[in-house]
Amino acid sequence: MRCPICKSPVDESQAGKPGNYFPFCSERCKLIDLGRWLGGKYQIPVVEKDESDKVPGDDYTDDYDH
Numbered sequence: 001m002r003c004p005i006c007k008s009p010v011d012e013s014q015a016g017k018p019g020n021y022f023p024f025c026s027e028r029c030k031l032i033d034l035g036r037w038l039g040g041k042y043q044i045p046v047v048e049k050d051e052s053d054k055v056p057g058d059d060y061t062d063d064y065d066h
Contacts, residue, residue, distance in 0.1 A: 005029035 001010045003025040015022040024030040036042055
């Protein structure tokens with residue numbers, strides 16, 4: 001396996017052992033990845049549903065009388 005940050009080889013057999021940075025090769029790469037998460041570089045795309053696409057009965061609240 002390769003480090004997702006620098007592409008250096010990573011020994012998978014060391015995963016879960018104390019002092020290991022798996023899946024990263026070093027603490028430096030682990031911190032770079034953390035910084036990217038905190039900085040918002042990794043995002044999951046969200047597609048908002050348009051109200052015109054809504055199907056009657058699609059919303060769980062439509063099934064209940066209030």
